[in-house]
Amino acid sequence: MLPLCANASGPEDAATARALVSSLGRPAPARTPFAEARFMKMLDKPLVVSGELAWLGDDRLERTVEHPTREVSTIANGEVSQQREGRSPRTFSLKRAPQLQLLLDSFVALLGGDASRLEQAFTVQHSADGADHWTLTLTPRDAKLAQTVSRIDIDGSGNEPHCMRMQEADGDVAIDLLGSYATRMPATPTRDALATICRGG
Template sequence: MKMLDQPLVVSGELSWLGGDRLERRVEHPNREVSTIADGEVSQEREGREPRRFSLKRAPQLQILLDSFVAMLGGDATRLEQAFTIQYSGDDARRWTLALTPRDPKLVRTVSRIEIDGAGNEPHCMRMQEADGDLAVDLLGPLAAKMPATPTRDALAALCRGG
């Protein structure tokens, strides 16, 4: 992240609650539960007032939601509607999906998402924001391999190699 000297690392659970609903539960370093449901994002932190805002105000989340729900639900049409998709893979076991948002407004905040996986399992999701910031989600068993002070290159290698 440009504003920061070092990358931010959090760990927790991301779960799909069905429909357009996602829950993101952070365990470390601080407990926090965020849910996206019915076009609204709510964020609850220990000892703080919950914060709510409309999904419309956070285009990154809309993209996250679209890609996740479509992928986890196996909804190829929805994925097609929201993104232009590039598929590349060495073989059936290892693949990378590159998603570019179709909505020109969204592209201005998130330029592309890359999802790496093997077989039926996505391992890694990298969201490239238009301002140069990069968010990397290590999923499933890969999450345990998150280094304490990750670098972009190390993470990229981890994603492809996992």
């Protein structure tokens, strides 16, 4: 088994991190609301969308955007199917979408409570601030995927993830507020404001 790192290198800390991942597991289908702000260098303002993420079991993931326009993306059997409002459906290989591959690997492993799967796809670091808040930092093991996404940070408390930050190698970042935190997306989000929310502020 690949090592699961923690904020210290001892076996007790690694065991704590694995126990945390196991506690996040939910039976499929598992659904959670999300609100995402994507900060891109080419845009003055972030793109904000909201909807629902659903793990349907095995390697099947569905991302439904309800606002501002409806779009459904389904990942299954190594393919991505997208249905956008007012457009014809399209299907393409998951290999063409590294961000979706990493979303699948991380989200399925977390909702499945599968620490082993998480370890296979990522180097995992765990830290906690002593006030029930924790952070998992996931670094892709696949060098090609890491050229697109440098890391994913997941914040939460207890057995609930609240925030997922996907840092792309080119400097763009997508920040998702999950579950009950999805309603806390500011009307005009900034990275600093979302960082405060992710820390439980």
